[in-house]
Amino acid sequence: xxxxxxxxxxxVCTTLFLWTSLGYCQGSAAPTNVVAIxxxxxxGSSITVTWDVPAETSGIVGYNILSSVDGAEFSKLGxxxxxDDVIDQETNMCMYQDTSISRLNTYTYIIQAVTETGxxxxxxxxxxVSAKAQIFHTGKIPLFLAMLLFxxxxxxxxxxxxxxxxxxxxxxxxxxxxxxxIGRATEMGRSILYVLGLGSVSNVATIASMTIxxxxxxxxxxxxxxxxxxxxxxxxxxxxxxMVKTSYxxxxxxxxxxxxNIFFITESQFAYAxxxxxxxxREQPAAIFLQGTFYAESLILAETGNSIxxxxxxxxxxxxxxPFFIAACDYTLIGEELxxxxxxxxxxxxxxxxxxxxxxxxxxxxxxxxxxxxxxxTGINWITTLLQNVR
Amino acid sequence: xxxxxxWVAAFLTLCIYSFLYRDNPLYRFAEHLFVGISVGYGIVLxxxxxxxxxxxKPFWEAITFKDPSGLWVIIPIAFGLLFFARLSxxxxxxxxxxxAVLIGYGSGIAIPNVLRANIFEQTRGTLQPFGKMTExxxxxxxxxxxxxxxxxxxxxxxxxxVICTLTYFFFSVEHxxxxxxxxxxGIAFLMIGFGSxxxxxxxxRVALLIQRVDFLMFDWIASFGTIFNSIx
Numbered sequence: 001x002x003x004x005x006x007x008x009x010x011x012v013c014t015t016l017f018l019w020t021s022l023g024y025c026q027g028s029a030a031p032t033n034v035v036a037i038x039x040x041x042x043x044g045s046s047i048t049v050t051w052d053v054p055a056e057t058s059g060i061v062g063y064n065i066l067s068s069v070d071g072a073e074f075s076k077l078g079x080x081x082x083x084d085d086v087i088d089q090e091t092n093m094c095m096y097q098d099t100s101i102s103r104l105n106t107y108t109y110i111i112q113a114v115t116e117t118g119x120x121x122x123x124x125x126x127x128x129v130s131a132k133a134q135i136f137h138t139g140k141i142p143l144f145l146a147m148l149l150f151x152x153x154x155x156x157x158x159x160x161x162x163x164x165x166x167x168x169x170x171x172x173x174x175x176x177x178x179x180x181x182i183g184r185a186t187e188m189g190r191s192i193l194y195v196l197g198l199g200s201v202s203n204v205a206t207i208a209s210m211t212i213x214x215x216x217x218x219x220x221x222x223x224x225x226x227x228x229x230x231x232x233x234x235x236x237x238x239x240x241x242x243m244v245k246t247s248y249x250x251x252x253x254x255x256x257x258x259x260x261n262i263f264f265i266t267e268s269q270f271a272y273a274x275x276x277x278x279x280x281x282r283e284q285p286a287a288i289f290l291q292g293t294f295y296a297e298s299l300i301l302a303e304t305g306n307s308i309x310x311x312x313x314x315x316x317x318x319x320x321x322x323p324f325f326i327a328a329c330d331y332t333l334i335g336e337e338l339x340x341x342x343x344x345x346x347x348x349x350x351x352x353x354x355x356x357x358x359x360x361x362x363x364x365x366x367x368x369x370x371x372x373x374x375x376x377x378t379g380i381n382w383i384t385t386l387l388q389n390v391r
Numbered sequence: 392x393x394x395x396x397x398w399v400a401a402f403l404t405l406c407i408y409s410f411l412y413r414d415n416p417l418y419r420f421a422e423h424l425f426v427g428i429s430v431g432y433g434i435v436l437x438x439x440x441x442x443x444x445x446x447x448k449p450f451w452e453a454i455t456f457k458d459p460s461g462l463w464v465i466i467p468i469a470f471g472l473l474f475f476a477r478l479s480x481x482x483x484x485x486x487x488x489x490x491a492v493l494i495g496y497g498s499g500i501a502i503p504n505v506l507r508a509n510i511f512e513q514t515r516g517t518l519q520p521f522g523k524m525t526e527x528x529x530x531x532x533x534x535x536x537x538x539x540x541x542x543x544x545x546x547x548x549x550x551x552x553v554i555c556t557l558t559y560f561f562f563s564v565e566h567x568x569x570x571x572x573x574x575x576x577g578i579a580f581l582m583i584g585f586g587s588x589x590x591x592x593x594x595x596r597v598a599l600l601i602q603r604v605d606f607l608m609f610d611w612i613a614s615f616g617t618i619f620n621s622i623x
Contacts, residue, residue: 143503146511170562202497204505238474239490268429274407274422281414296596323589334581336560344562356563365510366557369517373550376521384522387515390507 029058030121031094031111036129039097041140041391044133046099049109051123053087053094064112064120065096069105071128080114106130139391146390149364154357161353169355174313174331175344181287181311182219190286191226192216195276195301196240197316198269199293200233204339205317209292210236210243211342212315216289217247221256229262230279232272237264273297277304290314290329291338294321302328315341394614401611404603446471517553520546552580 034051038044054060063081066074077098086094094111101107107130111123161167185192194213199206213229220227227244231237241262248257265275277300280288288305290298290312298314298321305312306328314325315333325332333341339358343351372383406421446468449461470492476485524546526537538546555577558570566574 140503143507143511146506147503150506168563168565170564170566172562200497201493202501204498204501207494207498207501235490235493238477238486239494241477242487242490266426266429267433268425271425271429275426277410278414278419278422281410299596319584320588320592323585323592326585327589336562340562359561359563362557362561365514366554368514369550369553369557372514372518373521376518377524379522379525381522384515384518387511387518390511 029054029060029113029115029119031063031113031123034109034111034123034126036107036109036126038129038131041134041137042131044103044131045101046097047101047107047109047129047131049096049098049111049126050091050093051111053092054083054113058113059115059117060113061116062114063094063096064114065098066110066112066122067098068108068110068125071106071108074108074110074125101131103131103133137391139389142386142390150357150361153360153364154354157355157357157360158350158353161349161356167349167352167356169340169344169347169352172333172337172340172344174315174333174337175341177311177313177331178216178345179219181289181313182216182223182225184311185286186223186225188286191228191283192220192287192289193276193280193283193285193305193310194227194229194289194291196229196231196236197290197292197294198232198272198297199236201235201239203293205291205293206236208339208342209315210240212289212291212338212345213240214243214247215342215345217244218251221248221251221253224253224256226258227261228279228283228285230265230272230276231263232265232267234264234267237262269295269297273300276301280304280308280310284308285310288312290316290325291333291341292316294318294325299324299328305329394617397610397614401607404607513553517549520549551576556580 031051031054034049036047036049039046039048049065060083062083063086065077065081067077068074077100081096083094086096088095096111098107098109106128108128109126113121113123115121157167182192194216196206196209196213199209201207217227219225229240229244231240241259244262245254245257245259248254265272279285280301281304285308288310290301290305291314294301294316295318298316298318302312302314302325312329313331313333314329315338316322316325317335317338319335322332322334336358340355343355368383375381375383403421403424406417407425409415410418446464449458449464450468452458453461453464470489473485473489476482520538520542523537524543527534528537529535555573557577559574559577559581561570561574564570
């Protein structure tokens with residue numbers, strides 16, 4: 001009798017243990033803290049679902065995402081996602097962004113955890129959520145403030161320069177050689193080749209290159225030296241034609257302007273390089289300007305220019321291409337020097353003021369780095385946190 | 392068909408390489424063919440990936456009342472059409488409007504991105520290691536510094552490099568005295584960086600050359616055997 005009671009107790013305890021263990025296991029596998037929100041700072045094209053990272057012992061190997069549109073039945077979205085697909089290292093949360101939504105509907109989500117043994121545990125359904133487009137991207141506020149600060153420095157410096165106060169600009173050898181190059185071409189009765197590279201009008205280096213071209217065109221208008229500009233982008237072609245035409249008009253030489261000297265070759269990188277190389281060999285320009293955005297074709301162009309004995313002035317902000325220009329050209333404008341070139345050549349108060357304003361910006365960064373190093377060493381990291389939040 | 396492709400590719404490769412000797416009719420042929428094909432391909436691509444889906448389709452659906460919301464594309468289409476004003480000398484001035492929009496749009500998109508990527512991200516990357524210098528991590532029960540001596544040296548070297556290089560790019564200050572010294576160190580840092588980039592890129596270019604030579608040797612020359620076998 002006593003033996004039977006003990007057996008009964010063992011059976012009851014074992015059953016209870018297995019039942020609670022199973023319950024515990026199921027509970028731990030189900031995703032917790034599942035929240036669906038309208039993705040912040042977007043155009044209303046996605047909803048973000050987040051949930052807690054599972055414990056290492058949970059045995060979870062992946063997740064299924066189920067969504068319900070306007071309270072209808074839940075359906076699975078795409079394929080099963082692995083842990084690597086969903087874990088966001090930055091926030092240490094699991095995250096899924098549903099981009100298959102419409103702004104007109106509301107959505108509810110359930111996350112299904114899948115274990116190694118193939119067991120599936122559902123999370124609780126999230127609250128209904130709909131997506132809205134945001135007018136302001138709040139993550140860009142620090143960037144906006146920085147832009148305002150830099151703009152204020154530039155505008156202040158422009159007013160300073162316009163008030164008649166002299167703005168000093170240090171010597172830039174590559175730009176001092178511009179007159180020499182144009183003079184050489186004029187004396188030799190040969191043309192000048194101006195290559196803007198492969199950038200579009202949205203490239204800062206291309207915009208800087210176009211302003212330098214405007215200054216070069218003013219001088220070629222005076223000397224009546226042919227200025228040949230092969231373009232890679234049809235939009236750049238039209239902008240360049242307008243700029244060069246304006247320069248010729250400003251110099252009072254509209255008759256010397258020849259629109260056919262500014263032409264489109266092709267948008268293809270190496271076909272453009274082949275075309276420009278052919279021009280260099282056949283036309284033998286006395287001076288070559290390689291200013292703008294360049295990629296792998298930089299050395300092909302610079303080396304061909306070097307082989308025909310032309311004086312070459314290069315300038316780019318493409319760090320990977322600068323070494324080739326330094327090796328193969330007579331003068332090279334390094335990065336920021338390209339942006340300073342138009343002010344240096346024109347000596348107009350507005351451009352000089354802008355150059356001085358940029359120096360104030362650099363001084364600010366200089367100070368930020370020194371202050372940041374000191375603060376970081378003392379364990380205060382608000383500067384790096386602020387910089388990290390700039391989107 | 393593959394054989395023809397290999398022979399055409401090999402012939403054009405050799406035509407382009409003939410430029411290494413001097414300009415010649417073969418190079419000119421390959422150059423003009425390359426430019427012509429790339430322009431034609433570019434035009435077809437622009438029509439199929441730009442004009443048709445972005446302009447024509449929404450416009451057509453709007454005027455046939457399938458989707459009137461597409462009517463807004465008339466504004467960018469009108470701006471784009473102003474580029475054709477160049478064809479009429481009387482109305483050339485109209486081209487300045489789309490150009491102004493494009494330059495404004497381009498600068499607006501590019502400048503904040505340049506600020507973020509080239510200034511803020513770089514500054515953060517320069518500062519971040521200093522935050523870890525005072526940190527320690529636990530490994531095998533021992534507490535060790537988060538950064539090795541070499542990493543600390545690298546972080547200090549990077550700050551010196553950034554400050555000196557930044558000094559080189561000050562244009563409105565005369566480079567005299569300490570500024571001259573700093574900027575000289577800065578240009579030395581730049582040249583060291585360029586030297587390593589040069590070596591790195593040259594290695595990449597040599598790999599491209601090897602690829603082409605590999606094609607000529609193992610695809611083109613090997614095709615001689617195939618031709619020989621098919622004839623005899």
